[in-house]
Amino acid sequence: xxxxxxxxxxxxxxxxxxxxxxxxxxxxxxxxxxxxxxxxxxxxxxxxxxxxxxxxxxxxxxxxxxxxxxxxxxxxxxxxxxxxxxxxxxxxxxxxxxxxxxxxxxxxxxxxxxxxxxxxxxxxxxxxxxxxxxxxxxxxxxxxxxxxxxxxxxxxxxxxxxxxxxxxxxxxxxxxxxxxxxxxxxxxxxxxxxxxxxxxxxxxxxxxxxxxxxxxxxxxxxxxxxxxxxxxxxxxxxxxxxxxxxxxxxxxxxxxxxxxxxxxxxxxxxxxxxxxxxxxxxxxxxxxxxxxxxxxxxxxxxxxxxxxxxxxxxxxxxxxxxxxxxxxxxxxxxxxxxxxxxxxxxxxxxxxxxxxxxxxxxxxxxxxxxxxxxxxxxxxxxxxxxxxxxxxxxxxxxxxxxxxxxxxxxxxxxxxxxxxxxxxxxxxxxxxxxxxxxxxxxxxxxxxxxxxxxxxxxxxxxxxxxxxxxxxxxxxxxxxxxxxxxxxxxxxxxxxxxxxxxxxxxxxxxxxxxxxxxxxxxxxxxxxxxxxxxxxxxxxxxxxxxxxxxxxxxxxxxxxxxxxxxxxxxx
Amino acid sequence: xxxxxxxxxxxxxxxxxxxxxxxxxxxxxxxxxxxxxxxxxxxxxxxxxxxxxxxxxxxxxxxxxxxxxxxxxxxxxxxxxxxxxxxxxxxxxxxxxxxxxxxxxxxxxxxxxxxxxxxxxxxxxxxxxxxxxxxxxxxxxxxxxxxxxxxxxxxxxxxxxxxxxxxxxxxxxxxxxxxxxxxxxxxxxxxxxxxxxxxxxxxxxxxxxxxxxxxxxxxxxxxxxxxxxxxxxxxxxxxxxxxxxxxxxx
Ligand SMILES: Cc1cc2nc3c(=O)[nH]c(=O)nc-3n(C[C@H](O)[C@H](O)[C@H](O)COP(=O)(O)OP(=O)(O)OC[C@H]3O[C@@H](n4cnc5c(N)ncnc54)[C@H](O)[C@@H]3O)c2cc1C
Ligand code: SF4
Numbered sequence: 001x002x003x004x005x006x007x008x009x010x011x012x013x014x015x016x017x018x019x020x021x022x023x024x025x026x027x028x029x030x031x032x033x034x035x036x037x038x039x040x041x042x043x044x045x046x047x048x049x050x051x052x053x054x055x056x057x058x059x060x061x062x063x064x065x066x067x068x069x070x071x072x073x074x075x076x077x078x079x080x081x082x083x084x085x086x087x088x089x090x091x092x093x094x095x096x097x098x099x100x101x102x103x104x105x106x107x108x109x110x111x112x113x114x115x116x117x118x119x120x121x122x123x124x125x126x127x128x129x130x131x132x133x134x135x136x137x138x139x140x141x142x143x144x145x146x147x148x149x150x151x152x153x154x155x156x157x158x159x160x161x162x163x164x165x166x167x168x169x170x171x172x173x174x175x176x177x178x179x180x181x182x183x184x185x186x187x188x189x190x191x192x193x194x195x196x197x198x199x200x201x202x203x204x205x206x207x208x209x210x211x212x213x214x215x216x217x218x219x220x221x222x223x224x225x226x227x228x229x230x231x232x233x234x235x236x237x238x239x240x241x242x243x244x245x246x247x248x249x250x251x252x253x254x255x256x257x258x259x260x261x262x263x264x265x266x267x268x269x270x271x272x273x274x275x276x277x278x279x280x281x282x283x284x285x286x287x288x289x290x291x292x293x294x295x296x297x298x299x300x301x302x303x304x305x306x307x308x309x310x311x312x313x314x315x316x317x318x319x320x321x322x323x324x325x326x327x328x329x330x331x332x333x334x335x336x337x338x339x340x341x342x343x344x345x346x347x348x349x350x351x352x353x354x355x356x357x358x359x360x361x362x363x364x365x366x367x368x369x370x371x372x373x374x375x376x377x378x379x380x381x382x383x384x385x386x387x388x389x390x391x392x393x394x395x396x397x398x399x400x401x402x403x404x405x406x407x408x409x410x411x412x413x414x415x416x417x418x419x420x421x422x423x424x425x426x427x428x429x430x431x432x433x434x435x436x437x438x439x440x441x442x443x444x445x446x447x448x449x450x451x452x453x454x455x456x457x458x459x460x461x462x463x464x465x466x467x468x469x470x471x472x473x474x475x476x477x478x479x480x481x482x483x484x485x486x487x488x489x490x491x492x493x494x495x496x497x498x499x500x501x502x503x504x505x506x507x508x509x510x511x512x513x514x515x516x517x518x519x520x521x522x523x524x525x526x527x528x529x530x531x532x533x534x535x536x537x538x539x540x541x542x543x544x545x546x547x548x549x550x551x552x553x554x555x556x557x558x559x560x561x562x563x564x565x566x567x568x569x570x571x
Numbered sequence: 572x573x574x575x576x577x578x579x580x581x582x583x584x585x586x587x588x589x590x591x592x593x594x595x596x597x598x599x600x601x602x603x604x605x606x607x608x609x610x611x612x613x614x615x616x617x618x619x620x621x622x623x624x625x626x627x628x629x630x631x632x633x634x635x636x637x638x639x640x641x642x643x644x645x646x647x648x649x650x651x652x653x654x655x656x657x658x659x660x661x662x663x664x665x666x667x668x669x670x671x672x673x674x675x676x677x678x679x680x681x682x683x684x685x686x687x688x689x690x691x692x693x694x695x696x697x698x699x700x701x702x703x704x705x706x707x708x709x710x711x712x713x714x715x716x717x718x719x720x721x722x723x724x725x726x727x728x729x730x731x732x733x734x735x736x737x738x739x740x741x742x743x744x745x746x747x748x749x750x751x752x753x754x755x756x757x758x759x760x761x762x763x764x765x766x767x768x769x770x771x772x773x774x775x776x777x778x779x780x781x782x783x784x785x786x787x788x789x790x791x792x793x794x795x796x797x798x799x800x801x802x803x804x805x806x807x808x809x810x811x812x813x814x815x816x817x818x819x820x821x
Pocket of ligand 2: 206223224225227228237354
């Protein structure tokens with residue numbers, strides 16, 4: 001029998017960005033919140049030995065321990081799904097702050113087009129533009145409705161940026177100015193302008209200057225130390241839940257944070273959540289935490305896993321397209337890129353910051369005409385300067401040997417003489433791309449793993465070719481002497497890193513028949529259960545996700561406060 | 572990877588595009604390893620004394636002893652990694668940089684035991700896109716891979732790997748890299764690819780781990796190691812900076 005604890009107002013499963021934001025907002029308003037995090041506690045002091053590429057970037061010190069839990073993967077329903085035994089395509093967060101500790105901090109807002117993608121695509125191009133099995137739908141919210149929450153997130157995190165010339169309407173400018181510009185960035189900017197595009201500095205959660213946020217949290221400026229993505233920031237300059245929202249929640253005295261607490265079930269009775277069941281991973285003890293409201297913020301995969309393992313909502317059925325839990329899993333098309341080799345230019349490629357770089361939106365969303373193109377949406381084009389650490393970065397021209405004398409010469413020569421431009425391609429959902437429970441493989445507690453069924457489609461192949469071509473053109477204008485660019489996207493491969501931009505599975509919408517949560521991320525089928533994160537995205541845009549995750553988390557927190565007073569469905 | 576390094580991805584893509592990894596994994600799940608190994612040609616006493624005596628600037632380096640390999644295994648890895656990244660008149664090679672010691676030390680720890688990988692049964696042969704699906708741990712793959720290198724050297728040239736001329740060693744490695752060797756134990760290209768990736772790690776990880784001796788790996792590519800800040804140079808043209816290591820953070 002599980003030990004049963006006294007009831008609290010709210011219990012949160014997973015304390016990363018989404019969980020941290022919600023904990024801060026609810027405790028500020030006086031609610032008693034328990035935060036359950038399966039991993040360990042984290043502090044800035046943990047990172048004094050962090051400039052270690054092998055330990056953090058290669059062995060993945062901060063990531064989820066796959067020996068305890070992973071996902072299984074198959075390209076299509078005819079294949080047998082097999083476990084992702086080692087890391088590759090994406091890197092899962094674990095421990096206080098989640099992936100928010102070791103993210104880059106490139107912080108964007110999705111486009112107005114994204115939130116109304118189906119209606120706007122039909123309006124402009126007609127119904128036939130959307131392939132029969134492409135399950136895009138409107139999100140049940142508009143950009144204008146979400147704008148204030150973007151603003152709140154950006155001010156909390158102190159996002160450093162400049163106006164995007166093609167960006168949607170903003171109620172205010174970025175709270176801190178853009179990051180410094182390296183010679184590489186200037187080169188990109190000049191070339192892009194010459195081509196008639198609209199480049200701007202990537203909006204960054206690595207602070208360009210010291211900043212105090214509206215919660216009274218002060219943080220130091222970024223040192224461009226180049227150990228950023230996959231690492232924690234020893235300066236506290238990178239916005240991370242541990243140095244922003246979690247201390248705010250703790251300060252209220254209303255936040256009971258329990259690390260090493262692995263949530264396994266949402267408990268429910270008569271259509272309402274009654275709390276959660278979790279295991280203390282240090283003792284193995286099973287504990288029941290009753291609560292008036294339950295919030296799942298355990299990232300895309302575990303949000304779906306917890307719902308399915310708890311028998312909540314209607315599991316998605318890919319044969320009929322009915323049901324919603326697990327529906328519309330999407331990803332990111334990031335392979336459409338190009339690398340330029342410069343014979344007579346040398347750059348400080350070893351220096352950088354996680355969110356340092358230049359980008360442009362001329363080919364994102366519906367900012368350009370798709371009438372004659374075999375895909376919808378697009379992606380930003382960018383040149384990042386995250387710091388080329390030496391184990392991972394050994395650029396050599398395509399077709400040249402990958403080991404031996406010539407490899408050595410090439411890799412030593414080119415390391416500071418190459419620049420890459422890439423597209424952050426959007427990813428559309430399809431009827432047969434989804435998440436469900438694996439019939440065979442289990443996690444360390446014997447619960448079924450999430451099974452992913454996913455592959456790239458014609459839309460993705462066309463989009464990747466397009467962004468690769470555009471990337472090549474920019475590098476040509478930048479004066480590269482030799483350029484290699486992607487020519488074929490190939491199948492989705494779980495072994496090569498692409499991005500940790502997994503989306504969908506518990507999507508939001510205006511209609512309970514086709515979505516799992518409403519626009520406050522409240523479950524249609526269980527009003528005191530909120531499911532927050534990129535799991536709510538009905539498709540993935542041509543941007544990194546976290547700006548939009550953050551905005552939705554603030555919106556959801558507002559909904560929870562409303563619900564705690566008035567109850568009932570909020571939308 | 573936007574947020575990660577694009578160059579890294581480029582390179583990995585290229586590797587897989589060129590079919591360095593032909594099978595889904597390095598080892599075939601559920602295969603009886605013993606049988607195939609029964610035919611292993613006994614170790615020959617190797618001549619030469621490669622690799623063992625390199626210390627930092629000629630001083631005794633207590634880190635340079637073995638915790639996983641036998642001495643004979645060590646010599647094969649030392650020789651093979653040197654072919655992957657050979658010394659020339661401009662820069663040191665893998666052997667001088669202590670790469671084989673690095674690999675030895677890594678295999679003795681959590682990496683060698685796949686401690687943070689999902690290693691639960693059942694094991695099935697998968698598709699390439701599904702990644703490694705074998706039940707063998709890295710240290711076992713190395714043990715077997717080294718034996719297979721030896722076997723194949725004997726088969727092809729009638730000598731052990733370390734006794735071969737450099738270009739013969741290259742031929743052997745090329746056959747592994749391109750899966751021209753038919754092994755029933757481990758995937759030849761899979762083993763080669765693993766060897767190549769740990770070679771790069773040994774060249775460029777912090778000297779703390781036993782490779783990159785004296786930070787010479789970093790120096791040869793103007794990599795400044797782990798500086799605390801690049802704020803002062805981020806807006807400037809290319810700079811050469813003396814590297815520092817984690818030792819400097821103590
Ligand atoms: C290397 C890397 C770089 C990235 N760079 C960017 C970027 O530049 N821009 C961008 O927008 N996004 C980026 N991302 C993505 C970004 O990190 C995520 O979008 C963001 O962290 C998601 O926040 P979250 O709260 O939904 O999930 P997470 O931050 O992953 O937090 C989820 C938390 O839930 C916990 N948890 C999970 N299951 C359980 C359970 N059963 N019980 C208890 N706790 C549980 C986890 O341990 C974790 O702490 C990057 C990600 C990675 C890995
Ligand atoms: S690059 Fe900047 S934000 Fe990133 S870890 Fe270094 S100092 Fe922190």
